[in-house]
Amino acid sequence: MRPILPNLEIITPSFGSSFSFSKYDENANNNANHWHYHPEIELVFVNGGSGKRQIGSHISYYTDGDLILIGSNLPHCGFTNEQTGNKNETVIQMKPDFLGNDFFDISEMTNIRNLFNQAKSGISFLGETKKDIGTKIEAMEEQSQLERLLSMLSILNELELSKESIVLNAKGFSMEMEMQDNDRVNVIFNYVKDNFQEHITLEEVAVLVSMTVPSFCRYFKKITNKTFTHFVNDYRLVHASKLLAEKPISITEICFESGFNNFSYFNKSFKEFTGKSASQYRQELRSILK
DSSP, X not given: OOOOOOEEOOOOOOTTSSSEEEXXXXXXXXXXXXXXEOSSEEEEEEESOOEEEXXXXXXXXXXXXXXXXXXXXXXXXXXXXXXXXXXXXXXXXXXXXXXXXXXXXXXXXXXXXXXXXXXXXXXXXXXXXXXXXXXXXHHGGGXXXXXXXXXXXXXXXXXXXXXXXXXXXXXXXXXXXXXXXXXXXXHHHHHHHHHTTSOOOHHHHHHHTTOOHHHHHHHXXXXXXXXXXXXXXXXXXXXXXXXXXXXXXXXXXXXXXXXXXXXXXXXXXXXXXXXXXXXXXXXXHHHHHO
């Protein structure tokens, strides 16, 4: 099956505002099922629930909601679907210069300028920061346009000062890509997303992007800092993490549903990926979610 090319999402600011503010009930955000990218920096608050987080070449699993900042033109999937179990999702999107070409050059904007630079790799915020900022983001829905703008600047400043964050692609995705590279990598990501439960050969993926296998391997490693096999295995392991949290099926079934055909290799890979055995991971997650 040939994947659909990634979407360049066209975003327009909310009426009377310099940035876009959207709030969705449960899984109403229809960007969850496809890769997309846009020039706008995106701040997403997922209120509750658990699911996959895939930004650039980074793949992980979140629980109890998420707060994510995604840099300009960094490809990603949506974060909620019918299985996520979230209450709602709020998405704020702003161009890097949404307040004018020179506004973020003034000294008072140093923190936000630093934050936007870090966002090129994607940032996930944890703990009290996720909870407190999430509440402030949701409160913006009832604010006037000026109040929203002031809240937005305050929130961005607080995020830069927070110590409860993880840079998602610190060793991963290159942001200095040409648009052709952006499209090509997203074709590959789409294909893995749609076919990770099956056996994927280097030959079939190389054909998708009109490259020889050696050229493809060198290209993918240069762009993502991962081998293609490593990337596919990471995707499968994150899916396994999701199944361990959400489905009352055996670990053997989870192994095969995640695209692995060797149980001992799955166990070894899962422990290397999470630092825990699959059974320990499931047990600890259940105790957290009780």
